[in-house]
Amino acid sequence: MSDISTASAARSTPPGAAPYAMTELNREASMGGLGTETTDREVRRISLADFDSRRAQIADELWSAATDIGFFQVIDHGIDLAEVSHAFEMSARFFELPREVKERFPLQKGQNAGWEYMTQVRPSVGTPDQKESFQFTRPRMDGLWPGEDELAGFRSTIEGFEHKCWQLAMDLLSCFAERLDLDRDFFTRAHDPASSTYQSTLRLLHYYAFPDDQLDAENVWRAGAHTDFDALTLLFQRSGQGGLQVLPGAETQGQAWTPVEPSDDAITCNIGDMLMRWSDDRLPSNFHRVRAPRRGEYTGPRYTIAYFAQANTDVVIESAGGTHPPITAADYIAQRIAANFAK
Numbered sequence: 001m002s003d004i005s006t007a008s009a010a011r012s013t014p015p016g017a018a019p020y021a022m023t024e025l026n027r028e029a030s031m032g033g034l035g036t037e038t039t040d041r042e043v044r045r046i047s048l049a050d051f052d053s054r055r056a057q058i059a060d061e062l063w064s065a066a067t068d069i070g071f072f073q074v075i076d077h078g079i080d081l082a083e084v085s086h087a088f089e090m091s092a093r094f095f096e097l098p099r100e101v102k103e104r105f106p107l108q109k110g111q112n113a114g115w116e117y118m119t120q121v122r123p124s125v126g127t128p129d130q131k132e133s134f135q136f137t138r139p140r141m142d143g144l145w146p147g148e149d150e151l152a153g154f155r156s157t158i159e160g161f162e163h164k165c166w167q168l169a170m171d172l173l174s175c176f177a178e179r180l181d182l183d184r185d186f187f188t189r190a191h192d193p194a195s196s197t198y199q200s201t202l203r204l205l206h207y208y209a210f211p212d213d214q215l216d217a218e219n220v221w222r223a224g225a226h227t228d229f230d231a232l233t234l235l236f237q238r239s240g241q242g243g244l245q246v247l248p249g250a251e252t253q254g255q256a257w258t259p260v261e262p263s264d265d266a267i268t269c270n271i272g273d274m275l276m277r278w279s280d281d282r283l284p285s286n287f288h289r290v291r292a293p294r295r296g297e298y299t300g301p302r303y304t305i306a307y308f309a310q311a312n313t314d315v316v317i318e319s320a321g322g323t324h325p326p327i328t329a330a331d332y333i334a335q336r337i338a339a340n341f342a343k
């Protein structure tokens with residue numbers, strides 16, 4: 001049985017070596033252009049019904065979609081759709097709190113925990129994402145929850161929802177593990193929520209409505225082009241609140257972006273940079289972005305919820321084929337956050 005490595009086993013960086021995450025950052029810096037849009041590519045919808053008995057078939061479908069366009073949607077995923085709606089309701093109520101209340105839960109720098117407002121500047125575009133977000137990272141939430149008198153049920157809803165997301169993400173990752181000749185629970189051990197080193201994050205996102213006079217502004221993005229830092233992302237979108245677009249890695253030259261249609265029943269999934277490294281680049285982490293609405297489109301607010309499965313801080317990301325140097329998940333995330341957040 002292969003086992004995950006932890007920090008004590010990590011090799012140190014050779015003197016003068018480039019920082020580990022540089023490849024990703026250089027790639028990201030060149031992706032800020034408007035590009036074109038195409039609906040020629042299909043973002044596949046994969047049913048997870050009867051997961052245990054259909055495991056091999058589902059694993060085939062996941063692998064095929066992940067190695068092709070890199071993004072796919074799962075349906076019949078086992079998370080009750082009423083629970084998803086409830087999480088969105090709680091999210092909207094949190095963001096409706098007065099600003100001075102939200103400011104009592106400020107984003108902890110480098111910690112992926114707490115509330116931030118327009119602070120994320122993607123290296124691709126250099127302008128802040130037009131959004132606010134609240135991030136929940138299980139072991140880092142001291143003092144970052146509104147009181148029950150301010151928002152009853154918020155904390156328990158978010159904690160319970162994050163746990164469901166973790167379970168689903170681990171099921172999906174177990175399929176990828178087997179295809180990578182790792183044992184089925186390899187990634188589950190690497191994302192252990194019972195450990196103080198857990199750093200997977202549930203992020204509530206609120207993209208602002210676009211008033212008429214801002215509609216034609218240049219270089220304004222809801223989320224500038226990027227790849228995700230994590231192993232696997234689950235993204236919940238709401239019907240009618242579109243804007244997410246993907247660019248498969250093999251086709252970045254043309255910069256033709258494909259919309260990922262939102263629907264209430266589907267969870268959009270994508271491979272992140274950690275899994276790309278872990279898989280010797282066999283599983284690509286692809287560029288995506290959320291573009292601003294255009295005249296004639298829905299211009300109201302957009303709410304999404306993202307779960308980022310990020311290996312525990314003491315886990316070493318090592319690729320069996322040596323494509324990338326080993327790095328701890330703590331160092332990896334820290335470098336990527338440093339390149340993304342102005343404050």
Ligand SMILES: O=C(O)CCC(=O)C(=O)O
Binds near residue numbers: 237244306
């Ligand atoms: O909200 C979305 O649709 C995408 C968000 C995203 O890509 C991210 O936060 O990494």
Ligand SMILES: [Fe+2]
Binds near residue numbers: 226227228288
């Ligand atoms: Fe993303």
